Amino acid sequence: MHLLRDGEVVLYRRQRSRVWQCRYKLSTGAWQRQSTRKTALEQAVRVACDLYDEARFRQRLGLAAVAAKTFADIAAMTVVELRNDLAAGTGKKIYVDYIQVIEKYFLPFFGDRHLQNLKHTDMADFERWRNAKMGKLPKSSTLMNFASAFSRVCSTAVERGYVSEHVPLPKMSRRGAKGTTRPAFAVVEVAQLRVFMGKWEQGGMTEIDRLNRPLLCDYVNFLLLTGMRHGTESMNIKWQHCEWYESEGVRYLRVWVSGKTGGRYLIAKHEAVAVLARLHAAQKDIAAQALDKVMGRVNHYLFRNAACMRPKRFNGMFERLVRDAGLLTNSVGERRTLYSLRHTYATQELFAGTDIHTLAKQMGTSVLMLERHYSKLTATMAADKLA
Numbered sequence: 001m002h003l004l005r006d007g008e009v010v011l012y013r014r015q016r017s018r019v020w021q022c023r024y025k026l027s028t029g030a031w032q033r034q035s036t037r038k039t040a041l042e043q044a045v046r047v048a049c050d051l052y053d054e055a056r057f058r059q060r061l062g063l064a065a066v067a068a069k070t071f072a073d074i075a076a077m078t079v080v081e082l083r084n085d086l087a088a089g090t091g092k093k094i095y096v097d098y099i100q101v102i103e104k105y106f107l108p109f110f111g112d113r114h115l116q117n118l119k120h121t122d123m124a125d126f127e128r129w130r131n132a133k134m135g136k137l138p139k140s141s142t143l144m145n146f147a148s149a150f151s152r153v154c155s156t157a158v159e160r161g162y163v164s165e166h167v168p169l170p171k172m173s174r175r176g177a178k179g180t181t182r183p184a185f186a187v188v189e190v191a192q193l194r195v196f197m198g199k200w201e202q203g204g205m206t207e208i209d210r211l212n213r214p215l216l217c218d219y220v221n222f223l224l225l226t227g228m229r230h231g232t233e234s235m236n237i238k239w240q241h242c243e244w245y246e247s248e249g250v251r252y253l254r255v256w257v258s259g260k261t262g263g264r265y266l267i268a269k270h271e272a273v274a275v276l277a278r279l280h281a282a283q284k285d286i287a288a289q290a291l292d293k294v295m296g297r298v299n300h301y302l303f304r305n306a307a308c309m310r311p312k313r314f315n316g317m318f319e320r321l322v323r324d325a326g327l328l329t330n331s332v333g334e335r336r337t338l339y340s341l342r343h344t345y346a347t348q349e350l351f352a353g354t355d356i357h358t359l360a361k362q363m364g365t366s367v368l369m370l371e372r373h374y375s376k377l378t379a380t381m382a383a384d385k386l387a
Contacts, residue, residue, distance in 0.1 A: 009052045020044030024052040030159045069162045071110040078156040098149040116163045147172040183334040184344040196325040211305040225269040227345035230338040233259035243296040261364045282306045
């Protein structure tokens with residue numbers, strides 16, 4: 001390795017290669033890597049210094065530090081960065097959505113175009129194409145993901161010197177229709193669903209269906225008794241994340257979850273212990289151990305069926321369950337999904353008088369978000385005072 005220009009140019013060779021590589025520091029503080037394509041040290045030094053001088057000169061003129069890359073090139077680099085952050089544990093869970101947006105929508109549309117040449121008209125064309133591909137008008141939350149993913153691609157381009165920070169880049173619209181709250185289940189409907197699940201879980205046309213029906217019923221009950229998010233937050237829970245917590249002589253079930261707002265402990269309803277007992281008894285590889293020996297210790301996923309297999313998702317099976325139970329839609333035709341279970345939990349807790357600040361911490365959300373979605377319940381909950 002050789003240091004040039006006060007350490008701002010580094011010359012080095014990779015293993016099993018005779019060609020000299022260089023990396024040099026841009027005025028932004030970012031490092032750019034390039035091959036000198038030379039095997040002789042003297043020639044490599046000259047090329048490396050020329051590359052450094054040219055990059056700095058281009059930056060002083062307000063141009064990209066290095067030769068332009070296509071959108072596809074920069075997008076691919078961005079995806080690698082996001083995946084590396086996720087693998088290292090420093091990335092956010094939303095990065096998974098960014099990667100999907102980049103690969104499924106950005107790459108097919110922008111492809112070989114150059115980022116610095118994109119105009120607002122190109123953004124409008126993309127949005128029309130994306131909406132047609134999706135078959136619907138995306139909600140505000142979806143548009144936020146698209147805009148954030150595009151900004152991440154732009155940041156990668158600037159940091160690596162492929163686009164000058166002085167070049168104005170277009171932005172994607174973040175305005176869309178606000179998402180609607182999934183309808184909750186009324187108390188009587190929860191009771192109806194639980195009675196129905198007792199019979200429904202014993203059916204199934206295929207072996208995998210017969211294995212997963214009881215598991216789904218346990219999953220539904222656990223969500224109703226904890227208020228956690230379905231999907232990533234609940235499906236990644238392991239037995240070691242479930243533990244006992246004692247306070248003033250009372251033992252509570254405490255569960256560690258990691259979701260979109262980070263990790264947190266939540267307290268499950270006492271009835272959730274029976275759900276854990278059913279899961280424990282069904283999973284053959286841990287059933288012989290005492291439940292207390294499994295909780296807080298075993299590194300197996302919580303939601304596995306009797307064959308110890310873990311489904312990727314329950315969305316489709318849940319839809320069949322509530323359709324069979326006659327509960328797919330509410331009285332005004334709004335369709336229920338797994339997220340309705342979380343809204344059911346929040347609604348019942350608010351009616352029971354749970355403090356909104358406590359509920360926000362339990363559910364891993366903000367007080368503002370709860371007020372936004374459940375402010376319509378305020379007058380109903382105070383009916384005895386208002387009537």
